[in-house]
Amino acid sequence: MSKIYIRHIVLKLLFALALLLIFVSSPLSAAEEVTAIRGGDLYTITGGIIKNGTILIKEGKILDIGQNIEIPEKAEVINARGKVVMPGLVGIGAELGIISYPNITKIADSLDPFDFSVSLALASGITTAMVSTGQPSGSSPIGGVTAIIKSSYGDLDQMMVRESVVQPVMISNRNWLQKTTFKQNLRKAQNYLRKLTESQQARDGNKAAEPKKPSGLDAYFRLLRREVPAVVSASTTGDILAALEFVDEFGIRMVLANADEAWIVAEEIAKRDVRVVITPRQKRRPNEDISGPSGSTMENAAILKKAGVKFAIIPTSTSFETWGVVGRDMMALPMEAAFAVSGGLDEQTALEAITITAAEIIGVADRLGSLQVGKDADIIILDGHPFHHKTFVETTLINGKVMYEKTKSLYFSHITHDK
Amino acid sequence: MRKIRHYVLLCIFFGGLSVCVGAEEIIAIKADRIDTVTSGVIENGIIVISDGRIKAIGNDVEIPDVAEVIDVSDKTIFPGLVNPSSRIGLSSTARGGPASNPHYRVIDELYPHQDQYKHVLGAGFTTIGLLPGERGFVRYYPGYGYWPSGGPPITGITGQGAIVRPTGKNPGEMIIVESGFVMIHFQANDKVKNVITSALDSAKGKMSSKDPKVRPLVLALQGKLPTFVLCNSPGEILHLVKLLEPYNKMKLVLVEGNETYRVTEELVKRKIPVVLPAQIEFERNTRNRINVPRMLAEAEIKIALRPEFDSVAGHEDFLRKMAELVKSGLNREIAKKAMTIHPAEMLGVDYRLGSLNVGKDANLMILSGDPLDIGTKIEKVMIEGKIVHEAPLGETVDE
Numbered sequence: 013m014s015k016i017y018i019r020h021i022v023l024k025l026l027f028a029l030a031l032l033l034i035f036v037s038s039p040l041s042a043a044e045e046v047t048a049i050r051g052g053d054l055y056t057i058t059g060g061i062i063k064n065g066t067i068l069i070k071e072g073k074i075l076d077i078g079q080n081i082e083i084p085e086k087a088e089v090i091n092a093r094g095k096v097v098m099p100g101l102v103g104i105g106a107e108l109g110i111i112s113y114p115n116i117t118k119i120a121d122s123l124d125p126f127d128f129s130v131s132l133a134l135a136s137g138i139t140t141a142m143v144s145t146g147q148p149s150g151s152s153p154i155g156g157v158t159a160i161i162k163s164s165y166g167d168l169d170q171m172m173v174r175e176s177v178v179q180p181v182m183i184s185n186r187n188w189l190q191k192t193t194f195k196q197n198l199r200k201a202q203n204y205l206r207k208l209t210e211s212q213q214a215r216d217g218n219k220a221a222e223p224k225k226p227s228g229l230d231a232y233f234r235l236l237r238r239e240v241p242a243v244v245s246a247s248t249t250g251d252i253l254a255a256l257e258f259v260d261e262f263g264i265r266m267v268l269a270n271a272d273e274a275w276i277v278a279e280e281i282a283k284r285d286v287r288v289v290i291t292p293r294q295k296r297r298p299n300e301d302i303s304g305p306s307g308s309t310m311e312n313a314a315i316l317k318k319a320g321v322k323f324a325i326i327p328t329s330t331s332f333e334t335w336g337v338v339g340r341d342m343m344a345l346p347m348e349a350a351f352a353v354s355g356g357l358d359e360q361t362a363l364e365a366i367t368i369t370a371a372e373i374i375g376v377a378d379r380l381g382s383l384q385v386g387k388d389a390d391i392i393i394l395d396g397h398p399f400h401h402k403t404f405v406e407t408t409l410i411n412g413k414v415m416y417e418k419t420k421s422l423y424f425s426h427i428t429h430d431k
Numbered sequence: 432m433r434k435i436r437h438y439v440l441l442c443i444f445f446g447g448l449s450v451c452v453g454a455e456e457i458i459a460i461k462a463d464r465i466d467t468v469t470s471g472v473i474e475n476g477i478i479v480i481s482d483g484r485i486k487a488i489g490n491d492v493e494i495p496d497v498a499e500v501i502d503v504s505d506k507t508i509f510p511g512l513v514n515p516s517s518r519i520g521l522s523s524t525a526r527g528g529p530a531s532n533p534h535y536r537v538i539d540e541l542y543p544h545q546d547q548y549k550h551v552l553g554a555g556f557t558t559i560g561l562l563p564g565e566r567g568f569v570r571y572y573p574g575y576g577y578w579p580s581g582g583p584p585i586t587g588i589t590g591q592g593a594i595v596r597p598t599g600k601n602p603g604e605m606i607i608v609e610s611g612f613v614m615i616h617f618q619a620n621d622k623v624k625n626v627i628t629s630a631l632d633s634a635k636g637k638m639s640s641k642d643p644k645v646r647p648l649v650l651a652l653q654g655k656l657p658t659f660v661l662c663n664s665p666g667e668i669l670h671l672v673k674l675l676e677p678y679n680k681m682k683l684v685l686v687e688g689n690e691t692y693r694v695t696e697e698l699v700k701r702k703i704p705v706v707l708p709a710q711i712e713f714e715r716n717t718r719n720r721i722n723v724p725r726m727l728a729e730a731e732i733k734i735a736l737r738p739e740f741d742s743v744a745g746h747e748d749f750l751r752k753m754a755e756l757v758k759s760g761l762n763r764e765i766a767k768k769a770m771t772i773h774p775a776e777m778l779g780v781d782y783r784l785g786s787l788n789v790g791k792d793a794n795l796m797i798l799s800g801d802p803l804d805i806g807t808k809i810e811k812v813m814i815e816g817k818i819v820h821e822a823p824l825g826e827t828v829d830e
Contacts, residue, residue, distance in 0.1 A: 111619050111666060118621040124666035126693055128716060166693065168669045334716070422717065 046070050047412055048083040052092030052393060056383040057099055057367050067097065069389040072411035077383055090414070092393050095406065098363075099382050100139025100390035102370035104289055105269070105330040106342050108133050108141055109161050109171060116145050119159040119175060125168045132332035133163035134416035135424055136343040137398075137405040139390040140173065140381075142374045144180060153190040154231045156180045158243075160376050162390065164410045177375045178267065179231055181242040183258075185250050198262050201232035240375075241265035241287070247272045247296060249306065252281070259284045267373055271323075272296040272308040278319035287373045288316060288323040292352040293340075313365070314356030324370035325349045325362070334423065350399035363398065402429055457481040458816055459498040462797070465508040468771050469786040478508065480793040483815030488789060501797075503810075509767075509802045510787050511557025511794035511812065512749070514737050515774035516659065516686045516706050518562055519597075519746070520545045529623040531630035533651075534643040535590030537563035538609050541602045547743050548597040552820045554746040555802075555809045557794040558607065558785075559597055560778050562659065562686070563590030563614050586616045587626040591647050592659060594778050598819045611778055612684070613651040617662040619670040631678055654680040657779050659706075661686045665693035672697050684777045690715065692723050695730040704733035704777050709752040709770075711759065724769065725761040734765070735774035754803045763803060 047069040054062040054077065066083065068075040083089060108129035111122045122145075124130070133141065139162055146156040158178050164170035183191040207223035214221070234240050246252045247270045256277075259266050268274065269289045273296065274281060281288060290312055298307030309315075316323050327348040329341040339347055349362040371381030379388050389412035396403035404424065408416035418424050458480040465476035465488065477494060479487040487493075494500060521540055541561070551559070564585050594611040598604070615627060634640075634648035650656040658681050662671050668685065675681060685691065685705045689712045691698065698705065707724050714721050727734050738745035739752060749770075757766045775785025783792050796802070797811040812820035 111664065113618055113620045115622070116620050121621040121624055121670070122619050123670075124619070124664065125669065126665045126690065168666065168673070422714075422719075 046075065046084050046087040047090065047389075047409075048087045049090045049092050049097055049391065049393070049409075050083065052095045052097035054383055055096060055098035055363065055398070057363060058382040058384055064093075065097075067383065067389075067391065069391075069409075069412040072389055072413070074383060074385050074387050074389050077385060090393070090407065092407075096394040096397060096403075097383070098392055098394070098398060099367050099380070099387075100392050100408065100410070101137045101345055101366050102324070102374070102376075102381060103133070103138040103141040103330070103342050103345060104324050104326050104370055104374060106133065106138060106141035106143065106326075107331045108143065108163065108342075110143055110145055112145065117157060119143065119145065119157055119161075120172050123161065123168060123171045125164060125166050125171055129332040130163045130165050131416075132334065132343060132423075134165055134408045134410075135405060135418070135421060136332070136345065137392040137394070137408060138342060138345060139163055139392070139408060139410050140371065140376065142178070151189045151193050153182045153194040154179065155182055160374055162410050163415075164413075165415055167415075170411055173376055173379070177240060178243045179235055179240045181244050183244060183255065184246070185248075185254060191254070195258070195261075197229055197232050198236065198258070198264075200226055201229045201236055202262060204229070205233065205236055235264045236262060238263070238265050241267045241373075243267045243269055245269045248299075249273045249276045252277055256280060256284055256286065259286060270294070272312070273306060274321070274323075275309055275312045275315040276305050278316050278321055281316070282319040282321045286321075287369075288321055289326055289373070290316070290323050290352075291326055291328055292348060292355060293328055310351065310355035312355065313352035313362070317357055317361050322369050322372070323365055324373050325352060325365040346398045346403070347401065350401075353399060359399065456816070457486075457495055457498040458501060458793075459492075459494040460501045460508065460795075460797075461494075461504050462508045463503075463505050464801075465787060466510075466767065466802070467787040468510055468767050469788060475504070476508075478787065478793070478795075480816045483793055483817070485787060485789050485791050485793050488787060503797050506810065507798040507800055507802070507807075508787065509555075509796050509798055510771045510785060511796060511814065512555045512770050513558040513560075513735075513774040513778070513785055514551075514556050514746070515560040515684070515735050515777050516562050516737055517559050517741050519551060519559065519741055519743075520547050521561065529587035529618070529626040530585070531588040531626050531644075532590055533588050533613060533630070533645070533647040535563055536593065536610065537561045537590060538593040538595075538602060538606060541593070541595070541605060543599055543601055543605050549820070550743040551597045551746045552812055552814075553809065553822070554743075554749060555796045555812060556597060556746060556749075557796075557812065557814050557819075558775070558778075558780070559595050560611060560659075560774070561593045561595055562661075563592055564616050564661075586618050586623045588630055588648070589614045589616050591656075594780055596814055598814060607784075608778075608780060610647065610656065611780070612657040612659045613647050615658060615660045615662075617660050617667060617671050619664075619667040624670070624674055628674065651681055652678055654682045657682045657684055657777060659684045659686050659777075663687050663690070665690045668694045669697060672701060672703070682779075689723055692721070692726040692730075695727060695732060698727075698732050699730055702733075704735065704773070706735045706737055706774070706777065708739045709736040709749060709756060710739040711755065720759075722756060722759045722761060724756055724766075725759070728762055728765045728769075733773055733776075734769050735777055736766070736769045737774075750802055750807070750809075751805055754805050757803050766803060 049067040054065040065079050066081040067077045109123055109127050111124045116122050142160055144156045144158040159175045160173040160177055161171045183194050204226055211222050235242055242264055244255045246255045246268045267287045271288045271290050272294050274288050292313055296308040325348050327344050331341055332343055333341045345366055349366045353359055353362045368381035371377040391409045392405050393407040394403050395406050406418045460478045465473040476490055477492040591610040592612045592614050594608040595605040634645050637645050638649050651658045662668055683703050685703055691705050711720050712723050724734050738749045753766055757763050772785035775781040793816040795813050796809050798807050800807040810822045811818050
């Protein structure tokens, strides 16, 4: 009896030991897994170009980067000799990865990692996108929810980066009602916040009389506390200046989208530290009814740069297509930036406009947008300069994992060009 | 046990009708081949049927003297087909949602007096799982994404499905199980998710409740009732699996989903069976043909196949489509199971349906040959020992 009992205990102990070994060893072995990208020209964006450099990746982050880096023996090596290695591109407003049901209020609940556009984003080197859904209703200028997602095809858990990072606001000279509502609500919210601070200060001294919180103004509070920027579509000078009034009066952060005429008021934008999203190829006729300059110019980006305005670049269409007018959609993001270069912008700033500056505008530059130690290993390997029209994305990594290889792509593997 | 008692009750209630009358006779069928589906093929076999059940089956079975002998010694016997997810004979219901209506029962809208059921029977289907809620066809249209056929579907928990025979003069004669499964029409958005989880959570707190709005969910949570989930896109399947992870006793069955093959790993890990249309699909945005049932079967996911179209023509076309799937690589044995015992298991009625074994209902087809040969004709269909369909003269392939 006791013999059996002892054997029982021994068996149990052995089993426990085995379990312990499994638990202890597995995270260690996982931690040792290092991926190395060797031999490419590393376009770090924030630290120049490292010729024939190496990137080490561990646990989805960039572990090390430079020219004389020793690759651990067990590392999985990706050979990038003669290739361009750069951070994954950031597509502001890209349409991908959401199952588009009406009235979505939480994007995380409706992400679609198998969306066709997600696979096209990977193929075009876009690893991060600011997506939005929903529209403002009635006279409300506040509308839609936004999120920053990664194009991690098939992997739902890796998709979401951050939710509600910017606040889309619909105001324009064409719709006075929404603009008026926006201003009145901002004042109401500001009033409440001021009273709240006063009451809190009073409480420290003596009596407390907390003001009643007005309902439905949460978005305005977040704007006034500068937690998120307001994204305002403002293509004309008039719309831009009208939007800037709100920065002056309420001190909110702001991003101007579709800013075709930003070049005319570049100094005004720079003064207020407002960010801009532009589309260099967007055409707008000069308005002959007004005096002074108007309309679009291919020099927009270059002029903004000279004035010290930070801007991101997006193509004319924010969807992903394998049909239609080629080169106008999100798949041609680097081409759009190249067009700004032909308008006088330097290449470095143009690259920044589709990587680090775009990441900064949507509030994720701490993790994305450049090749730096500690950042997410969202990396693309190209077969040429990013601004060359023949260049293809060969490999896309998200969180250190290869998500796309052109040689295995159903849609692009057959496309080759003469050398 | 409960279900058997249920059945007995049904027999008593509708005792004067065909089911029990036929049951008193003893029938013996002599056939060339009997495909039992679960225990192999019996050559030159005999089935003895009494009380509508299979009493004996095999080569050297003694035929009782009183038995009526059906001599089809050049024919093949195959179990009656089971379609686990259909809305045949039902009209489309009110739309809206998301909402939780577990008390809604599809049998309340059952209308037996329809020609459709005769044709479905003639196509070899002896058992149908009827879905509550909107027509269960959500399909992928290239360039448009996923769209339900005709208007937005009702979403959330849409009621209790029933298991019926496509024959009978009134609902009572048709019904095999009144409440066969709980139905969820899933969509990956916060509102639908909230409706589902809050209904399940509140049922969790009332496990002994008799409330018709709670009871089905309690049974589903305990795994006593299967839960059918309409969830088409692979991305939504990931959301669904994540959402229902805390309710791990639920017996989930995925309905539809021609892109399910993209999430085979998740389905294998959680042992979730899938109901698929029997058809060759196009890979998204291409003209590449893919055999999704084969892909899932090879990944060792349990599949049931249903007609591509939920119409009479769809049902009549079913065996031909199955033959096509087998021709392009679906394992023949799995194909046979996918139209009989697998759907019966998913519906929780495999103890009495889905294969030819002693004790099971005598639901079978008399065929001119192998069910998966395109030239094969269905000559007779039997439900619980009673011939319910005979191919009209001139449609048989005798001589």
